[in-house]
Amino acid sequence: MDLDTHNPETIQPASIQPASTPIPTPEEERMTTSASQSAPIARAVGASGTTTVERHSAEVLKVSTRSRPSAVAGAIAGVIRDSGMAEVQSIGAGATNQAIKAVAIARSYLSEEGVDIVCTPSFIDVSIDDEERTAIRLLVERRA
Numbered sequence: 508m509d510l511d512t513h514n515p516e517t518i519q520p521a522s523i524q525p526a527s528t529p530i531p532t533p534e535e536e537r538m539t540t541s542a543s544q545s546a547p548i549a550r551a552v553g554a555s556g557t558t559t560v561e562r563h564s565a566e567v568l569k570v571s572t573r574s575r576p577s578a579v580a581g582a583i584a585g586v587i588r589d590s591g592m593a594e595v596q597s598i599g600a601g602a603t604n605q606a607i608k609a610v611a612i613a614r615s616y617l618s619e620e621g622v623d624i625v626c627t628p629s630f631i632d633v634s635i636d637d638e639e640r641t642a643i644r645l646l647v648e649r650r651a
Contacts, residue, residue, distance in 0.1 A: 572601030
């Protein structure tokens with residue numbers, strides 16, 4: 508299926524599936540969470556010294572400044588429906604802005620089905636081209 512990213516009417520949010528996550532930028536493609544390289548470390552805001560490694564079995568959605576919030580929201584909603592948990596990663600203010608908007612939109616999509624979600628933000632260190640970068644990690648889960 509050909510996608511025209513310049514035409515916002517090309518894809519309707521309801522048709523988004525988790526596999527159709529936004530096309531990552533080259534920098535995001537180099538972000539890695541694979542076991543073959545160093546595992547990302549999540550840390551609390553203001554934490555110093557001690558870092559704790561958190562491992563979750565959530566699908567990771569990487570968001571860029573150019574990601575459409577409605578498309579990311581559809582992907583988040585689909586992952587939440589399937590597994591109950593999604594992880595959204597972003598680097599930089601623009602990408603984080605798009606990610607936060609996507610979580611808010613996903614919440615409205617899911618509320619129509621009676622599902623409430625919560626978002627837990629944290630920092631995560633990722634390796635891009637053998638360079639350590641700090642990303643924002645949004646763990647999105649069903650509210651208990």
